[in-house]
Amino acid sequence: MNTIEYSLIIENENEDENRLPATLQSKIDALENHCFGHIDPIEVEECFYAEKWGRVLAFSQQELIGHLILHKRTITFEGKTMIIGGAVGACVQQNMRRKGVAENMMTIGLKALAKEGCDVACLTVDPVNGQDPIKLYSKLGFVMIPREISYEDSHGRIRYDSESMFIPLGSVEKFNFIMESPVTFHYGKGYW
Template sequence: MEIRFLLTENISEKENKEVTEINNICFADVPDEDCELDFVDVSLGKFLMYHNDKAIGSVCIHKRKAEYDREEYILGGFGALAILPQYRGNGYGKVLAEKAIEKLYEINCDVACLCVDRKHNAYKLYQVLGYTFLQRDAYFIDALGKEKTNDSVMILEIKNNELADKILYTNYKFHYGKGKGKGYW
């Protein structure tokens, strides 16, 4: 098993094609409109997982400035965690998620968030890794500049436990970075 981290600007055409193929298989059930309007944040980079030189999994790393209750901080996260179906059940998703969390710490994120469909069991992995569901809507700006909400966001403390707790246990509006970037991951 080999895992490589690549900054977005350094991803080759071949690697980009591999990620696209993985995502097309793993996220076939995600409506095209969601992909086009909501998942539009440009990632900082990606982890690619290989087995015998075949790309079998990937995850994107995101980072942006955000604000919560007038306090600026660095929000990070990962998205599009995907393992090809025939390789699932071997702990590869957990390995990629752990690598992603390590990278968020390395790039000095204060708090991490991710969006997960509550109908799929993936959220259980994130809970094991320390993520907690936000018990209210999270806000983001879509590709058209429209503010939208999502009720399936999870929060994880990376370097600022006090802020993570404040986000989880107070009722100020949690926003993915209004004016600082579009979409969510």
């Protein structure tokens, strides 16, 4: 049986030090294209432009088979300052799916975000991907927010979406506050 190895990479504040080896970067690009090639690149550029805080990679026999992006930012929602984390863009190579790779990457990523002081984590679910990711995230403890969220796109326009899930990390109180508030939750600049 092949073992799957996981690697957590935290980005450095110095952008130059974040450059991954070109061969690894091209494998990530290919894997992302395999998983998200159907998404309009303009939408990706305009909405999913937030800086990465880290990533989780999964390897089988030295080959990249999974990728997860991590984000972190401080926001103020209804007068409360909070640190929100993102564990987004979960992507597993087709022939390695349904073996728990995404669940393991998410668990590693969420643990790292919790350790970093995040109160909650949130993510976007693309309805095009069907119910599977929603089932996976629900199993991990994510809950669909029962109203729209908003975010600022790269042109400064406010956009709205209704497919966002949240999980408590450091603060159940802040999680409940977000979920129960009638006010639109604003992610800030970029829908991750």
